[in-house]
Amino acid sequence: VGFVAEESALTDGNCTRDSSVEKFEIVFPGLPHKHCFVQYGRGLFERAAEFASSLVSGRARAVIVSDETIASYYGERLLSNLNKCNLSTELIIFPPGESNKTWETLGAVLRGLVEAKVGRDGFLIALGGGVTGDIGGLAAALHCRGIDWMQLPTTTLAMADSALGGKTAVNLAGGKNLAGAFHQPAAVFADLDTLATLPLRHFRAGLAEVVKTAVMLDGELFSQLESSPLELLEQDNSRLERALLACARLKAGVVTRDEREAGERALLNAGHTIGHALEAAASGLLLHGEAVAVGLVLECRLAEWITGFPPAGTQRMINLLQAIGLPTIPPEGIDAGRLAGLLGLDKKARRGMVRFALPADIGKPHVSGREYTSPVEIDKVMSLLGRMF
Amino acid sequence: VGFVAEESALTDGNCTRDSSVEKFEIVFPGLPHKHCFVQYGRGLFERAAEFASSLVSGRARAVIVSDETIASYYGERLLSNLNKCNLSTELIIFPPGESNKTWETLGAVLRGLVEAKVGRDGFLIALGGGVTGDIGGLAAALHCRGIDWMQLPTTTLAMADSALGGKTAVNLAGGKNLAGAFHQPAAVFADLDTLATLPLRHFRAGLAEVVKTAVMLDGELFSQLESSPLELLEQDNSRLERALLACARLKAGVVTRDEREAGERALLNAGHTIGHALEAAASGLLLHGEAVAVGLVLECRLAEWITGFPPAGTQRMINLLQAIGLPTIPPEGIDAGRLAGLLGLDKKARRGMVRFALPADIGKPHVSGREYTSPVEIDKVMSLLGRMF
Numbered sequence: 001v002g003f004v005a006e007e008s009a010l011t012d013g014n015c016t017r018d019s020s021v022e023k024f025e026i027v028f029p030g031l032p033h034k035h036c037f038v039q040y041g042r043g044l045f046e047r048a049a050e051f052a053s054s055l056v057s058g059r060a061r062a063v064i065v066s067d068e069t070i071a072s073y074y075g076e077r078l079l080s081n082l083n084k085c086n087l088s089t090e091l092i093i094f095p096p097g098e099s100n101k102t103w104e105t106l107g108a109v110l111r112g113l114v115e116a117k118v119g120r121d122g123f124l125i126a127l128g129g130g131v132t133g134d135i136g137g138l139a140a141a142l143h144c145r146g147i148d149w150m151q152l153p154t155t156t157l158a159m160a161d162s163a164l165g166g167k168t169a170v171n172l173a174g175g176k177n178l179a180g181a182f183h184q185p186a187a188v189f190a191d192l193d194t195l196a197t198l199p200l201r202h203f204r205a206g207l208a209e210v211v212k213t214a215v216m217l218d219g220e221l222f223s224q225l226e227s228s229p230l231e232l233l234e235q236d237n238s239r240l241e242r243a244l245l246a247c248a249r250l251k252a253g254v255v256t257r258d259e260r261e262a263g264e265r266a267l268l269n270a271g272h273t274i275g276h277a278l279e280a281a282a283s284g285l286l287l288h289g290e291a292v293a294v295g296l297v298l299e300c301r302l303a304e305w306i307t308g309f310p311p312a313g314t315q316r317m318i319n320l321l322q323a324i325g326l327p328t329i330p331p332e333g334i335d336a337g338r339l340a341g342l343l344g345l346d347k348k349a350r351r352g353m354v355r356f357a358l359p360a361d362i363g364k365p366h367v368s369g370r371e372y373t374s375p376v377e378i379d380k381v382m383s384l385l386g387r388m389f
Numbered sequence: 390v391g392f393v394a395e396e397s398a399l400t401d402g403n404c405t406r407d408s409s410v411e412k413f414e415i416v417f418p419g420l421p422h423k424h425c426f427v428q429y430g431r432g433l434f435e436r437a438a439e440f441a442s443s444l445v446s447g448r449a450r451a452v453i454v455s456d457e458t459i460a461s462y463y464g465e466r467l468l469s470n471l472n473k474c475n476l477s478t479e480l481i482i483f484p485p486g487e488s489n490k491t492w493e494t495l496g497a498v499l500r501g502l503v504e505a506k507v508g509r510d511g512f513l514i515a516l517g518g519g520v521t522g523d524i525g526g527l528a529a530a531l532h533c534r535g536i537d538w539m540q541l542p543t544t545t546l547a548m549a550d551s552a553l554g555g556k557t558a559v560n561l562a563g564g565k566n567l568a569g570a571f572h573q574p575a576a577v578f579a580d581l582d583t584l585a586t587l588p589l590r591h592f593r594a595g596l597a598e599v600v601k602t603a604v605m606l607d608g609e610l611f612s613q614l615e616s617s618p619l620e621l622l623e624q625d626n627s628r629l630e631r632a633l634l635a636c637a638r639l640k641a642g643v644v645t646r647d648e649r650e651a652g653e654r655a656l657l658n659a660g661h662t663i664g665h666a667l668e669a670a671a672s673g674l675l676l677h678g679e680a681v682a683v684g685l686v687l688e689c690r691l692a693e694w695i696t697g698f699p700p701a702g703t704q705r706m707i708n709l710l711q712a713i714g715l716p717t718i719p720p721e722g723i724d725a726g727r728l729a730g731l732l733g734l735d736k737k738a739r740r741g742m743v744r745f746a747l748p749a750d751i752g753k754p755h756v757s758g759r760e761y762t763s764p765v766e767i768d769k770v771m772s773l774l775g776r777m778f
Contacts (some may be wrong), residue, residue, distance in 0.1 A: 103499070107492045107561075114563030117733075142568040145558065169534065172496075174503030179531040181570065344506075 022245065026164070026252045028184065028259055037187040038164065038252065040245045045074070045081050048152055048189035052123055053085035055148060055186055062089040062123040063116050065109055065136035067096035070128040070154055073197050078127060078152070087123070090116040094135065098171070099284060101131045103179065106170045109139045120144040126185075129155035129202070130162040130288065134177070137168030141183035150187040154194035156206025156240075157289055160213065160247040161268070163188045165255040175342065176276045182260055190244070195235040204325045205289025207232055208271070211320060212296060213247040215313075216270045217254075219363020221246050226316065229323035266372045267365045270357045271296035274385075277342035281334050286327075293326035298385060303358040305384065306374055307366035316362060340382045354378055411634065415553070415641045417573065417648055426576040427553065427641065429634045434463075434470045437541055437578035441512055442474035444537060444575055451478040451512040452505050454498055454525035456485035459517040459543055462586050467516060467541070476512070479505040483524065487560070488673055490520045492568065495559045498528045509533040515574075518544035518591070519551040519677065523566070526557030530572035539576040543583035545595025545629075546678055549602065549636040550657070552577045554644040564731065565665045571649055579633070584624040593714045594678025596621055597660070600709060601685060602636040604702075605659045606643075608752020610635050615705065618712035655761045656754045659746045660685035663774075666731035670723050675716075682715035687774060692747040694773065695763050696755035705751060729771045743767055 026036040037051065056062060062082065066075055071093045082089040092112035094105045113124070124147060126136030133151050140149035153163035169180025195203065210232070214222035221243065225232065231239040251268065258265040275295030279286055286294070300317050303309035318328045343354050355373035360366040366374065415425040426440065445451060451471065455464055460482045471478040481501035483494045502513070513536060515525025522540050529538035542552035558569025584592065599621070603611035610632065614621065620628040640657065647654040664684030668675050675683070689706050692698035707717045732743050744762035749755040755763065 103492075103496045107496075110492070110568050111561055111563065114561055114567055142570060144567065145556070145569045145571055167534070172500055172503055174500065178503055178533065179499050180534045181531060182534055 024249065024252065026184075026256055028256060034184055035186070036164070036166075036184055036252075038190075038248060039188070040159070040190040040192065040241070040248060042191060042193045044189045044191040045078055045152075048125075048150070048187070048191075049078065049081035049085045049087070051187055051189070052082065052125060052150060053087045055150075056087060056123045057121055059088070060121040060123065061116060061118045062087050062125065063113060063118055064089060064091045064125045064127050065112075065132060065139060066091065066093055066127040067100075067129075067132055068093050069096045070132065070197075074127060074154070074194060078125070082125075089125075092116070096131070098131055098279075098288060101134060101171050103170055103172065106135055106138060109135060110143060113139060113143045118143065118147065120147060122147050124149040125152060126150070127152045127154065129153065129158045129206075133158055133162050134168050134180070135170060137166070137183055137185065138170060138179075138181055140185075141168055141181040146183065148186045149183070150189065151185045152194075153188065153190050155198055156195065156203055156244065157209055158206070159190045159192075159195075159244045160206060161209035161251060163190065164248055164251045165265075166259065175346075176280060184259075188248075190248070192235070192241055192244070198235070200233070202287065202289075203233060203235070205287040205293075207324050208289035208293040208296065208321070208326055210243050210247050211317070211324070212271050212292060213250055213268070215296065215300075215317065215359050215362055216267050216357070216365045217250050217363065218246065219361070222316075222320070222362050226320050226323075229320060232324060263370060263372050266355075267357045267367075269373075270359065270365075271299055273343070273346055273354060273356050274298045274381075276346065277339050278330060278334065280342050281339045282331055285331055290327050293321045294328060294330055297321065297328045298330075299356055299358060302356060302376065302381065302384060303360070303366065306356075306376065307358050307360045309359055309361060309366075313359070313362045336382060336386060339385070340378055343378050343381060352378055354381065413638065413641065415573075415645055417645060423573055424575070425553070425555075425573055425641075427579075427637060428577070429548070429579045429581065429630070429637060431580060431582045433578045433580040434467055434541075437514075437539070437576070437580075438467065438470035438474045438476070440576055440578070441471065441514060441539060442476045445476060445512045446510055448477065449510040449512065450505060450507050451476050451514065452502060452507055453478060453480045453514045453516050454521060454528060455480065455482055455516040456489075456521055457482050458485045459521065459586075463516060463543070463583060467514070471514075478514075481505070485520070487520055487668075487677060490523055490560050492559055492561065495524055495527060498524055499532060502528060502532045507532065507536065509536060511536050513538040514541060515539070516541045516543065518542065518547045518595075522547055522551050523557050523569070524559060526555070526572055526574065527559060527568075527570055529574075530557055530570040535572065537575050538572070539578065540574045541583075542577065542579050544587055545584065545592055545633065546598055547595070548579045548581075548584075548633045549595060550598035550640060552579065553637055553640045554654075555648070564735075565669060573648075577637075579637070581624070581630055581633070587624070589622070591676065591678075592622060592624070594676040594682075596713050597678040597682040597685065597710070597715055599632050599636050600706070600713070601660050601681060602639055602657070604685065604689075604706065604748050604751055605656050605746070605754045606639050606752065607635065608750070611705075611709070611751050615709050615712075618709060621713060652759060652761050655744075656746045656756075658762075659748065659754075660688055662732070662735055662743060662745050663687045663770075665735065666728050667719055667723065669731050670728045671720055674720055679716050682710045683717060683719055686710065686717045687719075688745055688747060691745060691765065691770065691773060692749070692755065695745075695765065696747050696749045698748055698750060698755075702748070702751045725771060725775060728774075729767055732767050732770060741767055743770065
């Protein structure tokens with residue numbers, strides 16, 4: 001353990017700070033008993049197991065939910081840590097990948113919880129990346145109408161973004177994340193050592209969420225990323241650690257103020273409106289983070305038109321994403337008509353209009369009054385995008 | 390419209406009372422914007438449609454979720470009422486019955502919501518009995534991570550109990566209601582005219598929930614039920630109307646004080662712990678309410694042993710249920726071992742112990758300190774029940 005985070009990363013009053021800077025707590029005001037203990041560091045499995053065991057009463061039962069790949073790397077070790085803490089735990093695994101984030105997989109995980117005899121007092125540990133957090137978290141939300149859970153993110157994407165904030169979901173045939181719930185985890189333990197097994201393509205893709213957070217909320221972070229983007233790709237580099245923790249703290253601040261995305265939280269959807277549609281249109285060709293990278297570029301172009309975002313900012317965005325090794329233009333063969341149809345299915349869409357979270361400048365979101373998103377007609381989006389395809 | 394409810398039925402300060410006594414509002418303290426408008430009466434479809442339309446902004450879309458039977462009776466009429474109010478609505482139907490309250494049916498309803506292009510600002514109307522409320526409510530909880538919804542109960546069971554309080558769930562292979570959520574409806578419109586199409590067996594079964602509410606919370610209501618039980622079976626009888634409304638008001642008071650079943654709400658599970666296990670063990674032979682009726686008798690016996698419930702009370706319970714035409718002993722051929730196993734799967738079970746909500750006397754629950762349920766070893770339950778099989 002033990003890396004020093006930027007002292008300036010956390011300014012929100014609702015997040016209390018531990019003397020050891022890699023830990024903090026998210027407190028949801030108005031929701032009593034809703035705390036989320038967060039720790040970023042190395043070699044954290046033992047601590048995570050102790051924490052889980054301390055939360056669970058007496059002889060209640062727990063499960064680890066994980067995909068086959070991550071379970072093969074870390075499943076046995078975590079099980080052994082939990083058993084040492086006298087937490088009776090079983091492992092529920094499912095096939096890896098976004099294509100398995102389905103209603104059917106979720107049903108199988110829920111049956112697994114019943115078979116493992118996990119009761120209302122039971123506990124669920126999601127060990128893995130964004131897909132695992134989404135499936136595990138939604139299973140925890142639904143099992144016995146809600147049990148406690150924690151996340152052990154093992155990807156850059158999950159550590160920078162998805163592990164915090166309690167959004168859970170699975171995909172339906174009609175679109176991404178269409179069935180879900182808000183269900184806050186009791187804790188997030190991000191063990192940076194687990195990034196050692198993350199394939200480079202996934203490692204890069206997750207960094208798109210870091211870039212997203214920076215462009216919307218932290219211009220200084222964006223500049224730091226620009227100054228040495230290749231260091232972000234070294235899993236044991238302190239610059240990567242600081243960037244991930246900065247994103248976690250920034251996100252914690254946002255979700256503390258707006259858990260249910262009534263306003264500010266929508267800012268974190270930057271790059272995702274076009275990104276989700278592209279991800280679906282590309283039918284598995286693009287990883288989520290890769291689609292978000294392209295979405296960030298296209299939405300920066302949209303922002304030039306709508307919020308006065310500087311064209312030089314779009315160029316900085318393109319340069320940074322390319323330096324990380326992420327795509328900045330849609331893959332060939334994406335059908336524009338299909339993309340337009342998918343944009344209309346966006347959860348934020350309303351009858352021909354779709355809402356975008358856009359930057360006003362690098363590190364500064366466009367906010368108009370209490371509106372954190374800008375409505376744009378899908379036809380106009382497509383005519384703008386048409387020039388870039 | 391227009392029947393006069395007992396003035397004494399509502400004493401809780403959190404329920405505000407309309408000048409017309411068949412309406413009231415459930416307010417959840419600590420949950421801002423969480424109000425549930427409740428109305429019991431006749432010929433309410435038009436009002437319900439107006440209410441739904443007033444809740445939904447601009448051109449947002451709505452769906453009615455209903456089973457094939459209820460949809461064939463009332464679907465077109467309600468659709469027409471909603472269209473008159475300019476609420477663009479589609480009908481999503483599924484096959485009727487508890488055996489269809491499955492993960493698969495819920496998945497199909499969610500796909501229907503996507504196909505109907507219902508957005509985050511959309512609305513769902515559950516038209517039917519307990520199964521429809523459970524499926525429709527859980528679909529509303531999950532679609533886009535939660536949309537607004539209302540219930541139009543059409544059964545005695547739903548009007549007396551399940552339509553209020555926001556519990557939603559589907560069954561999994563391992564047991565009843567194992568996957569679910571708390572998701573409060575924005576309104577409940579109980580149109581007593583719809584009881585005209587309810588088959589007598591279902592009509593009777595739902596009255597078990599009336600008896601349950603009375604034995605736990607209202608001794609005077611229990612006496613009224615005893616005084617003329619046959620009038621409860623007349624769908625246009627004012628005694629039935631008063632009994633259903635009394636249950637709704639009593640339940641509203643309980644869920645106002647304890648939405649998430651941290652304590653008091655567990656009292657409403659009387660008869661259901663054994664009832665759920667019996668229902669599953671009987672594999673479709675018993676309706677939910679019939680299983681609850683048998684469960685109430687068996688749990689009264691348990692209460693004699695544990696809370697000092699008077700044996701004469703158990704006899705009154707048996708007489709009342711028999712007068713209504715409900716079963717009071719388990720059907721033949723129920724396997725005791727299977728029943729014990731199913732009791733162990735109860736959501737309230739903890740490693741060999743299961744918790745029961747028991748009466749101390751007719752109309753009076755057993756509450757010990759802040760404990761609203763009593764833990765009993767499953768083996769002891771089975772040895773007691775063994776004598777009654």
